[in-house]
Amino acid sequence: MITLDELLERDRRREEDGFKRKIRIGKIIKPGSGGKDKIIVVPTTVEEKFVHDEIHPDQEQGEGESTGGTGEGEEGDVIGEQPVRPEEGEGENGEGDGEGPGEGKGGDHELESNAYELGKVLSQDFQLPNLKDKGKKRTLSRYIYDLTDKNRGAGQILDKKATLKEIVKTNITLGNIPDVDDTDTSRFIISPQDLIYRILSREKDFESQALVFFLRDYSGSMGGKVTQAVVSQHVMLYSWLLYQYEKQVETRFILHDTQAKEVGDFYKYYSYRVAGGTNVFTAFKMVNDIVERESLARDYNIYVFHGTDGDDWDKDGKQTIAEIEKMLNYVSRIGVSIVEHSYVGSNQTEVEKYLKSSQILTQHGDLIKLDVMSENADDTRIIQGIKRLIS
Amino acid sequence: MELVNQHVKGIMEECKLRARDQGLKFDNETLEYIVTNRDMIELSPKVMIPTLYDYWVHDVRVLSGKGMYEAYPSNPYETVINTRPAISFYNDNNPDWLNVMIFYHVLGHIDFFQNNLFYKNTWDVDLAGQALADKRLIAQLRSEKGRWVDYAIEFARGIDNLVGYYKELNQIIMNGSQRKLSKTDFYFDIFLQKIKKVPQHEYIKEITRYNVLNKIGEDFFDEVTGKYPEFIELYKKELFRKTDYDSDIMQYIILYSPFLKEEENQWIKSVIQIVRNTSMYFQPQIRTKIMNEGWASYWHEYLFMKDDRIKGHEADFAKVNASVTSMPKVGLNPYALGLRMFQNIKDMEDRGRYSFDFLFLKDEVARKKYTQHKNRGDEFILDVRENFIDFTFINTFIDQDFIARHKLFVTGKYLDQSSMKWKYYIKSKKAQDYKEMIIDTLYHPPQISVDEAATKEGILYLNHKFENKPLKIDYIENTMIGIEYLWGGPVHLETSEPAISKKATTNYASFWDPGAGGTRAAEQSPEDIEWKRVCYVIENRKLHKKEL
Numbered sequence: 001m002i003t004l005d006e007l008l009e010r011d012r013r014r015e016e017d018g019f020k021r022k023i024r025i026g027k028i029i030k031p032g033s034g035g036k037d038k039i040i041v042v043p044t045t046v047e048e049k050f051v052h053d054e055i056h057p058d059q060e061q062g063e064g065e066s067t068g069g070t071g072e073g074e075e076g077d078v079i080g081e082q083p084v085r086p087e088e089g090e091g092e093n094g095e096g097d098g099e100g101p102g103e104g105k106g107g108d109h110e111l112e113s114n115a116y117e118l119g120k121v122l123s124q125d126f127q128l129p130n131l132k133d134k135g136k137k138r139t140l141s142r143y144i145y146d147l148t149d150k151n152r153g154a155g156q157i158l159d160k161k162a163t164l165k166e167i168v169k170t171n172i173t174l175g176n177i178p179d180v181d182d183t184d185t186s187r188f189i190i191s192p193q194d195l196i197y198r199i200l201s202r203e204k205d206f207e208s209q210a211l212v213f214f215l216r217d218y219s220g221s222m223g224g225k226v227t228q229a230v231v232s233q234h235v236m237l238y239s240w241l242l243y244q245y246e247k248q249v250e251t252r253f254i255l256h257d258t259q260a261k262e263v264g265d266f267y268k269y270y271s272y273r274v275a276g277g278t279n280v281f282t283a284f285k286m287v288n289d290i291v292e293r294e295s296l297a298r299d300y301n302i303y304v305f306h307g308t309d310g311d312d313w314d315k316d317g318k319q320t321i322a323e324i325e326k327m328l329n330y331v332s333r334i335g336v337s338i339v340e341h342s343y344v345g346s347n348q349t350e351v352e353k354y355l356k357s358s359q360i361l362t363q364h365g366d367l368i369k370l371d372v373m374s375e376n377a378d379d380t381r382i383i384q385g386i387k388r389l390i391s
Numbered sequence: 392m393e394l395v396n397q398h399v400k401g402i403m404e405e406c407k408l409r410a411r412d413q414g415l416k417f418d419n420e421t422l423e424y425i426v427t428n429r430d431m432i433e434l435s436p437k438v439m440i441p442t443l444y445d446y447w448v449h450d451v452r453v454l455s456g457k458g459m460y461e462a463y464p465s466n467p468y469e470t471v472i473n474t475r476p477a478i479s480f481y482n483d484n485n486p487d488w489l490n491v492m493i494f495y496h497v498l499g500h501i502d503f504f505q506n507n508l509f510y511k512n513t514w515d516v517d518l519a520g521q522a523l524a525d526k527r528l529i530a531q532l533r534s535e536k537g538r539w540v541d542y543a544i545e546f547a548r549g550i551d552n553l554v555g556y557y558k559e560l561n562q563i564i565m566n567g568s569q570r571k572l573s574k575t576d577f578y579f580d581i582f583l584q585k586i587k588k589v590p591q592h593e594y595i596k597e598i599t600r601y602n603v604l605n606k607i608g609e610d611f612f613d614e615v616t617g618k619y620p621e622f623i624e625l626y627k628k629e630l631f632r633k634t635d636y637d638s639d640i641m642q643y644i645i646l647y648s649p650f651l652k653e654e655e656n657q658w659i660k661s662v663i664q665i666v667r668n669t670s671m672y673f674q675p676q677i678r679t680k681i682m683n684e685g686w687a688s689y690w691h692e693y694l695f696m697k698d699d700r701i702k703g704h705e706a707d708f709a710k711v712n713a714s715v716t717s718m719p720k721v722g723l724n725p726y727a728l729g730l731r732m733f734q735n736i737k738d739m740e741d742r743g744r745y746s747f748d749f750l751f752l753k754d755e756v757a758r759k760k761y762t763q764h765k766n767r768g769d770e771f772i773l774d775v776r777e778n779f780i781d782f783t784f785i786n787t788f789i790d791q792d793f794i795a796r797h798k799l800f801v802t803g804k805y806l807d808q809s810s811m812k813w814k815y816y817i818k819s820k821k822a823q824d825y826k827e828m829i830i831d832t833l834y835h836p837p838q839i840s841v842d843e844a845a846t847k848e849g850i851l852y853l854n855h856k857f858e859n860k861p862l863k864i865d866y867i868e869n870t871m872i873g874i875e876y877l878w879g880g881p882v883h884l885e886t887s888e889p890a891i892s893k894k895a896t897t898n899y900a901s902f903w904d905p906g907a908g909g910t911r912a913a914e915q916s917p918e919d920i921e922w923k924r925v926c927y928v929i930e931n932r933k934l935h936k937k938e939l
Contacts, residue, residue, distance in 0.1 A: 049551070
């Protein structure tokens with residue numbers, strides 16, 4: 001069976017042959033009991049053909065696709081409902097369609113380890129530059145206690161494997177094992193010194209030095225490919241940060257439409273979808289509030305990545321700019337990705353316009369970066385975007 | 392993968408006898424294999440044909456299938472492939488009573504494969520053997536040409552949904568009964584009208600001349616060949632064309648691509664042919680999903696209930712059967728719909744309701760009571776399974792009575808702003824709407840063919856017959872790059888697109904923003920959209936679009 005690496009290698013060769021890459025990294029959510037889901041990283045590809053595009057002209061006005069049904073009732077009767085904006089702590093039925101397949105909640109170490117693998121693939125295969133170390137390395141380290149040290153003769157827990165090894169060593173020396181294939185353990189002599197115990201010991205545990213906020217617009221206008229592009233980019237960023245910082249990076253996730261809300265894990269972050277208006281500043285404000293409330297600026301390099309389609313009710317961005325300026329006082333980098341709808345035309349979005357007219361990009365060029373791409377961007381373009389955001 | 396044991400095979404053989412008693416017809420030989428779920432995952436990208444050629448997209452699908460399995464383990468009951476002998480795959484841990492049910496289901500599928508006329512193109516092919524030969528050829532080519540074989544496969548698969556399935560099927564069914572194009576037909580229908588484009592009065596003059604000469608028994612074509620020396624050659628060419636090609640783009644490329652004519656590119660033709668044959672083979676299966684599953688479910692239910700071997704497992708059966716064939720509150724289940732349709736058709740025919748008398752009966756009460764006791768339903772559904780395809784099946788047999796009987800409706804959903812919830816509601820209970828909704832889900836590739844008149848000077852000109860559905864724009868570029876490669880020159884594609892870009896977007900923002908005073912955009916249906924013809928041109932792997 002062919003491996004993922006071989007597939008990616010083949011995909012790279014396509015470029016040399018003058019064709020576009022075709023393999024994308026996809027994710028599957030495995031719902032687990034007790035809120036312990038995991039993400040499985042798989043390759044995906046699309047076989048492009050001439051096919052009909054479905055038109056749903058009424059869909060964007062808040063009407064979904066029709067399907068079949070059966071049961072009692074008259075035309076017009078409402079037969080069921082499903083919340084658009086999932087609430088914390090709700091079961092899996094309460095959650096909306098994600099951009100990735102699957103439903104569920106909560107992520108755990110398995111997501112991390114898989115994302116870690118993806119990050120490894122990214123930084124090796126896509127040759128991303130390393131994120132700059134912004135200094136501020138924390139001198140303070142905390143101690144934790146763990147059963148890691150070994151002690152002969154006495155201790156909290158008997159380390160059976162190590163003990164057995166010692167016993168065998170002792171008995172080899174005593175000549176009790178003349179033939180390894182025919183060992184008689186009943187003749188073994190066990191010295192008290194052979195017993196190996198684990199004892200509680202003090203371990204240094206270095207704190208994470210980077211904290212990354214992911215901000216995503218999940219308003220109604222973010223449908224389809226725009227969200228996919230933003231989510232793709234953030235998945236890659238997240239995975240790669242995990243890899244780069246050897247899992248020492250901390251992450252927070254914030255979604256916003258007209259109001260911002262923090263969600264507990266990356267799965268929720270990338271899978272939630274609603275339909276509503278857009279107030280970009282709410283997300284930035286929430287970050288500022290969190291940072292202030294938890295005094296995070298002192299201890300962490302703070303990175304903020306925001307993905308949006310560039311639509312904002314706050315047309316001249318007064319509130320957003322104010323929040324960003326506040327943020328620039330402590331942040332190591334703000335990366336804003338705008339994914340343009342193909343019908344908008346380039347450089348026309350509100351967020352892009354007000355960011356540019358505010359001069360904030362030129363005045364604080366080292367702290368804030370903007371990347372604008374079209375909704376049809378492929379993985380290569382998305383990765384270029386990451387490079388730009390972290391350059 | 393191994394054959395089932397003798398005990399299980401015995402159950403299968405017993406099932407065959409009982410199924411035959413009910414009128415099902417199928418070959419005596421079948422092969423049943425025990426597979427693991429892992430085998431299934433590895434087979435499914437190859438449409439369950441173990442001997443299908445290797446291709447990297449299959450590998451991608453296997454990898455994601457494994458991921459999917461890890462996340463959502465599932466236990467498929469069975470899979471049947473349309474081979475001779477028919478091969479079916481099972482899990483090894485099924486109890487006997489479940490095997491009885493599954494075998495009946497499988498026999499339903501096999502009967503459908505071997506009797507439905509839309510499968511006629513698959514009846515004389517040994518697919519498993521053919522696929523193995525193809526696989527070996529591709530493996531051998533790959534050892535010579537390397538990854539270019541995979542590009543050839545990719546590009547051929549890019550157009551394998553455009554195969555002329557109905558044309559080819561028609562030819563197979565009409566085979567023998569189809570009249571050869573006569574010289575006379577060619578002269579009057581094609582030569583004069585399409586090639587010479589003679590004015591009407593001259594055309595009529597020729598017909599009169601033909602009739603006169605025909606009466607006195609003289610040869611009409613003497614003068615014709617004198618006047619048009621090229622006539623005989625053109626006629627011969629036309630005869631050749633009629634028999635050999637005319638079905639689809641793939642075939643056209645194989646026959647006429649200048650690039651493939653070159654000695655060193657000949658091998659690509661075999662690749663295209665393999666991809667085309669494989670696609671052709673599966674066309675009927677894609678187009679009979681509801682019928683095929685419905686038919687198999689009908690028989691597993693009917694035969695299982697009559698089977699005395701399963702006494703004591705009625706409740707187990709009911710549970711499994713319900714999970715397969717219950718109608719979802721919201722959504723579609725082809726098994727359930729097809730099953731109910733066959734049951735309904737049998738019942739209707741039993742009561743003699745497919746008749747003018749019943750059709751014109753308007754009295755609701757009389758309609759309910761109408762029964763002729765014809766009891767021909769069993770034979771009738773056998774005819775239906777032989778002569779219908781999903782589209783005609785749905786279009787013919789879904790009526791208002793059926794909708795009412797099973798309480799079916801079209802579900803819509805809309806967003807409720809105040810509670811931020813999707814509300815599902817009953818959109819329509821009309822049979823016509825329900826039909827349209829189902830038909831919309833059926834497989835229907837776009838009709839794209841070679842425009843021979845416009846194909847000249849090295850340009851391949853494709854024409855999309857527009858059916859009020861535009862093409863998916865994202866896929867056009869890569870697909871055309873593939874065709875350009877196979878053709879060895881520029882490719883044009885004529886299609887339709889909306890004249891104005893979707894206007895909903897601007898209205899949209901204001902709709903959510905009460906402050907902007909926007910109003911909800913007027914209902915816009917596909918018929919309201921104005922369409923314009925555009926032409927996509929690919930040249931040197933660069934795509935551009937021009938308006939026509």
